[in-house]
Amino acid sequence: MLRSAVALVAALLIATMLPAGSGSAAAAGAVEVTIAEVDLDGPHIATTTVTVTNNGSTRLTRLNVSFKGPVGWAVQPASQSWSKAVSPGASATLTFKIQVPAPRPGFRIRTFAATATYTGGDGAGTAVGTRTQYTGEALPNLAAAYNNVGVTDESATTAGDFDGEGNSFSAQKLAAVGVTPGGTVTALGVDFTWPDVAPGEEGNVAAGGQAVQLSGTGERLAFLGSGSSFGASGNVTVHYTDGTSSTGFFGFPNWSFQEPGTHGATLVASSDGRNRPDGYGNAGIAYRVFAHQVDIDPSKTVAFVVLPSSPSLHIFDMKLAD
Amino acid sequence: MVDMPHPSRRTVLGGTMAATAVVAGGSLLSSASSVPARQPGQKSMIGVPFEAVDTVRIGLIGLGNRGMGMLSGWTAVPGAAVTAVCDIRAPRAKTAADRVVAAGKPRPKEYGGSATSYQEMLRTEELDLVYVATPWEFHYEQGKAALLAGAHVGVELPVATGLDELWSLVDTSEQTRKHLWLMENCSYGRNELAMLKMAHEGVFGEVTNGHGGYLHDLRALLFSDTYYTDAWRRKWHTRSIASFYPMHGLAPIAAAMDINRGDRMLTLQATATAPRGLADYRERNVPRDHPSWQEEYINGDLVTCLIGTHQGRVIRAEHDVSSPRPYSRINSLAGSRGIMEDYVPVGGSSARVYVEPDHGGHSWRDFTPYRDEFDHWLWKTVGSQPNPGGHGGMDYILQWRVVQQMRAGLVPDIDVYDAAVWCAPVPLSVRSLNNGGRAVAVPDFTRGRWADLRPGLDSRQSEMPPVG
Numbered sequence: 001m002l003r004s005a006v007a008l009v010a011a012l013l014i015a016t017m018l019p020a021g022s023g024s025a026a027a028a029g030a031v032e033v034t035i036a037e038v039d040l041d042g043p044h045i046a047t048t049t050v051t052v053t054n055n056g057s058t059r060l061t062r063l064n065v066s067f068k069g070p071v072g073w074a075v076q077p078a079s080q081s082w083s084k085a086v087s088p089g090a091s092a093t094l095t096f097k098i099q100v101p102a103p104r105p106g107f108r109i110r111t112f113a114a115t116a117t118y119t120g121g122d123g124a125g126t127a128v129g130t131r132t133q134y135t136g137e138a139l140p141n142l143a144a145a146y147n148n149v150g151v152t153d154e155s156a157t158t159a160g161d162f163d164g165e166g167n168s169f170s171a172q173k174l175a176a177v178g179v180t181p182g183g184t185v186t187a188l189g190v191d192f193t194w195p196d197v198a199p200g201e202e203g204n205v206a207a208g209g210q211a212v213q214l215s216g217t218g219e220r221l222a223f224l225g226s227g228s229s230f231g232a233s234g235n236v237t238v239h240y241t242d243g244t245s246s247t248g249f250f251g252f253p254n255w256s257f258q259e260p261g262t263h264g265a266t267l268v269a270s271s272d273g274r275n276r277p278d279g280y281g282n283a284g285i286a287y288r289v290f291a292h293q294v295d296i297d298p299s300k301t302v303a304f305v306v307l308p309s310s311p312s313l314h315i316f317d318m319k320l321a322d
Numbered sequence: 323m324v325d326m327p328h329p330s331r332r333t334v335l336g337g338t339m340a341a342t343a344v345v346a347g348g349s350l351l352s353s354a355s356s357v358p359a360r361q362p363g364q365k366s367m368i369g370v371p372f373e374a375v376d377t378v379r380i381g382l383i384g385l386g387n388r389g390m391g392m393l394s395g396w397t398a399v400p401g402a403a404v405t406a407v408c409d410i411r412a413p414r415a416k417t418a419a420d421r422v423v424a425a426g427k428p429r430p431k432e433y434g435g436s437a438t439s440y441q442e443m444l445r446t447e448e449l450d451l452v453y454v455a456t457p458w459e460f461h462y463e464q465g466k467a468a469l470l471a472g473a474h475v476g477v478e479l480p481v482a483t484g485l486d487e488l489w490s491l492v493d494t495s496e497q498t499r500k501h502l503w504l505m506e507n508c509s510y511g512r513n514e515l516a517m518l519k520m521a522h523e524g525v526f527g528e529v530t531n532g533h534g535g536y537l538h539d540l541r542a543l544l545f546s547d548t549y550y551t552d553a554w555r556r557k558w559h560t561r562s563i564a565s566f567y568p569m570h571g572l573a574p575i576a577a578a579m580d581i582n583r584g585d586r587m588l589t590l591q592a593t594a595t596a597p598r599g600l601a602d603y604r605e606r607n608v609p610r611d612h613p614s615w616q617e618e619y620i621n622g623d624l625v626t627c628l629i630g631t632h633q634g635r636v637i638r639a640e641h642d643v644s645s646p647r648p649y650s651r652i653n654s655l656a657g658s659r660g661i662m663e664d665y666v667p668v669g670g671s672s673a674r675v676y677v678e679p680d681h682g683g684h685s686w687r688d689f690t691p692y693r694d695e696f697d698h699w700l701w702k703t704v705g706s707q708p709n710p711g712g713h714g715g716m717d718y719i720l721q722w723r724v725v726q727q728m729r730a731g732l733v734p735d736i737d738v739y740d741a742a743v744w745c746a747p748v749p750l751s752v753r754s755l756n757n758g759g760r761a762v763a764v765p766d767f768t769r770g771r772w773a774d775l776r777p778g779l780d781s782r783q784s785e786m787p788p789v790g
């Protein structure tokens with residue numbers, strides 16, 4: 001039976017009643033929007049409430065609240081108005097219905113957002129509240145998310161499929177430029193660890209929105225990887241232990257044939273040629289590994305990371321760094 | 323040989339309905355959207371549960387291919403009892419009764435011999451459920467009569483062929499407080515239900531479009547002298563240009579878009595190809611002295627309805643039973659994050675899928691892992707047991723679910739509003755085609771309740787009440 005909040009790991013329990021999201025961290029005196037817990041044990045039509053609290057110093061009027069659930073989840077109504085004025089210190093509570101699907105296996109993040117527009121109150125005219133609820137468990141580490149064979153031995157190339165066409169990095173040629181299983185690859189001031197897997201085994205993550213636990217603090221989150229298309233980029237969301245999150249955009253150039261600075265990436269290593277299903281080939285052409293990073297909130301502790309939804313973006317390692 | 327009653331003028335599509343005026347200067351024919359007033363005391367049937375009964379006493383009207391095929395399921399569902407059987411051809415009622423006895427159940431009462439035998443059955447028997455599986459031209463009058471007799475009614479496709487008839491069924495259901503629904507078995511298809519659950523999960527993102535239909539080469543059956551009684555189905559092709567039977571593909575798409583449960587069909591535009599298939603088939607396969615040579619086929623081989631919804635979605639519903647082609651109900655649903663298409667084999671499954679973030683590289687994937695993950699509880703329980711139902715098991719699942727809902731006092735998955743709007747393309751396609759394919763308004767049979775989120779086919783698992 002599924003509960004609306006589930007342990008990420010035994011040691012790290014994230015409760016359902018998280019203050020959730022940037023919008024709910026209201027400054028003193030600000031209008032605050034909060035969303036009550038949503039019963040995620042579908043399929044059913046759940047009801048939740050959005051409370052708009054007027055912490056401002058003047059009456060709040062012409063309140064309208066729009067409400068959204070996860071993509072594809074129907075809500076009713078999409079928005080509604082509050083006909084009465086909300087005095088300073090008082091609040092208005094509006095009810096919304098949500099079509100909640102049956103619980104889905106795996107780690108799921110369900111985010112609900114309510115946007116209030118109004119006159120008066122704190123004078124800001126708009127306030128946003130979000131609520132994030134989790135079900136299932138995030139993957140314990142990046143290795144648990146490995147889902148792609150990106151490196152093969154030149155004597156056994158058929159297992160490789162970095163690019164969806166059966167091609168892969170050559171383990172020998174990577175070693176020739178200092179990239180070996182379990183070895184250190186330094187870039188952007190970060191000591192990355194190259195996946196400690198044998199050639200021909202899954203050893204990178206084709207990013208598909210996987211949630212991966214990552215513990216610690218830092219000013220940035222750095223990635224080692226490469227792209228297998230010309231659009232290997234997307235948003236990574238960093239979730240903190242206080243239930244808030246931040247988002248950063250990054251990407252890698254295509255492993256070959258694309259400017260090394262594409263998406264703002266940094267070239268780390270160039271290996272000569274690649275392994276194709278019929279053996280080593282394309283000598284003289286560089287197949288490359290890159291690094292990139294996103295800023296995170298250094299005042300918070302990271303709990304887990306949700307990778308971009310961009311399967312041609314391959315990640316060999318990720319690390320928090322100052 | 324029993325004389326079949328002639329279909330009344332009302333069942334000849336495009337008769338009274340086609341005469342409705344076009345909105346001056348506008349591009350939308352809107353008069354179809356006018357909502358008739360309710361009678362005093364008449365209330366919605368939305369969310370109304372069945373009154374729980376221990377045993378569901380069932381009467382069957384129409385014992386041809388379909389009625390006889392469904393008989394074994396009705397006989398087998400726990401807590402169901404076939405207590406009366408009726409066919410205008412009395413020997414069919416006797417055969418049906420014999421089969422019930424052969425299945426070890428009490429002999430149902432037989433009714434037959436005339437076009438009005440069913441009325442006698444409804445007058446005489448106390449029935450909880452009437453199942454209508456006669457030719458299309460009789461569905462409306464028999465369904466309505468069964469409601470008025472105090473039974474709930476499951477009607478084969480379509481429940482009626484005229485807009486006024488559809489409204490009349492809605493009103494009669496609301497007045498009698500009895501449910502009437504479309505026995506839309508494909509809504510319980512395994513892929514269709516998985517598609518619905520995927521849509522609710524958001525796998526397709528915001529759903530923007532879907533396609534369904536009934537593409538079934540029926541030519542041999544239509545010209546058979548023994549299959550459709552008195553060739554009733556072929557005769558419809560001499561009467562009207564219409565999408566007669568798109569519901570098997572339309573209903574699952576409508577369900578996945580929450581039509582009547584958060585969205586509604588707003589407009590319908592129809593196109594029809596020239597009628598070529600039946601005449602060409604007859605030319606090549608039917609002897610010159612066959613009665614069909616007196617007929618002229620006017621319905622387009624491919625009739626397509628484009629339906630626009632309030633949420634900005636588009637549904638394409640197709641109907642083609644007169645062209646050579648493999649079977650398909652299309653079953654395609656797409657949105658901002660991906661698409662599935664049924665009847666297009668990839669890998670081991672009959673369907674293909676492409677959804678972000680799971681997939682990339684512009685290549686289709688096998689639907690099987692999704693079908694397995696989003697398998698509906700009815701398939702995991704009832705569908706996994708051997709059962710007597712046809713069409714891969716979905717017929718029996720529909721019958722089991724109907725009986726379960728009636729015995730447990732649940733709200734039906736499919737109600738009269740779903741039945742009406744799913745069948746509305748039959749008359750609306752005629753209206754649109756009679757007006758050069760212009761958009762016609764689709765009535766809101768819920769009378770304003772379409773926006774309410776409420777459960778439907780994506781139901782929570784529940785048990786069949788124990789028997790005895």
Ligand SMILES: NC(=O)c1ccc[n+]([C@@H]2O[C@H](COP(=O)([O-])OP(=O)(O)OC[C@H]3O[C@@H](n4cnc5c(N)ncnc54)[C@H](O)[C@@H]3O)[C@@H](O)[C@H]2O)c1
Pocket residue numbers: 383384385386387388389408409410411414436437438439440455456457458460478479480505506507549550551552554713
């Ligand atoms: N849901 C499905 O998958 C499915 C499959 C097949 C047929 N159908 C539908 O079932 C219905 C019947 O089709 P069919 O193929 O069985 O046709 P059919 O001709 O084999 O059977 C029709 C039966 O109705 C009887 N009948 C006609 N008028 C009657 C009356 N006034 N009172 C009592 N009985 C009467 C006929 O004698 C005949 O036995 C149609 O609506 C058809 O579209 C649905």
